[in-house]
Amino acid sequence: MCNLYSNTMPVEAMRQLFGVSPAQDELGNAEPLPAIFPKGRAPIVGMSEDGTRWLKNSHWGFVLPQVSKKTGKPIQPKAVNNARDDKLRTSSFWRKSFEERRCLVPATSFCEAKGRKPATYVWFGVTGEGDRPPFAFAGIWRPFVGNYGGEHRELVTSSIVTTTPNELVRETHPDRMPMILQPEDYETWLTGDPDMAFDLIRPYPASAMVVHQQGEDLKSDRAGL
Structure with missing residues (x-):
């Protein structure tokens, strides 16, 4: 699973990497995000009906309404930020x-915690040029309109697809890892039919990944700035 990642790419770099025109960029002068947590602001790239790509901020986590077991009244919704690959086609x-x-x-690293009291935070990334080569997780999104946190909200929400871990990530998290897409598969993930998209789901090669840093209380990848 993934409950913490970073995206320290400048907006212009995201537009160039993911083929988004300035007219379809709704991020504005967004600052680098060295720590993105569930319910936080998470830029995503999606596809319009006319085939153009857009870049928007999303709320990381699909909103799941909840009610109190004691009173039966609505309470703060849950943000479901990971979508298991084995549930994508079976869960409504x-x-x-x-x-x-x-x-x-878009991302530049992601974190998994190992152990407790204290936990060791391990920040993973991909190999390539530069200190934190950019990449993209496979994601899904949906709109949310309703009461959230005591006020009416209209949100674009997102969730990251997770799959089985490769050999590198398994040492820290033995069950799941976020699905990293190969750049040549971006278009298929966005526009292919469900069978084509599902066939892309697999662990990213461990040989193409690195551990950027690890240690106690490393809840931000500011080293990537």
Whole structure:
């Protein structure tokens, strides 16, 4: 799973890497994000009906309404920020978004915690040029309109697809890892039919990944700035 990642790419770099025109960029003068947590601001790349790509801020986590077990009244919704690959086509919570609203989630590293009290935070990335080569997670998105945190909200929400871990990530998290897409697969993930998109789901090669840093209380990848 993934509950913390970073995206320290400048907006212009994201537009160039993911083929988004300035007219379709809704981020504005967004600052680098060295720590993105569930319910936080998460830029995503999606596809319009006319085939153009857009870049928007999303709320990381599909909103799942909840009610109090004691009173039966609505309480703060839960943000479901990871979508398991084995649930994408079987769960009504994920299926329509996987079929119709796939997205790219730009990132420069992601973190998994190992152990407790204290936990060791391990920041992973991909190999390539520069200190923190950019990449994209496979994601899905959907709109949310309703009461959230005591006020009416209209949100674009996103979730990151997770799959089985490769050999590198397994040492820290033995069950899941976020699905990193190969650049040549971006278009298929965004526009291919569900079968084509599902066939892309696999662990990213461990040989093409690195550990950027690790240690106690490293809840931000500011070293990537």
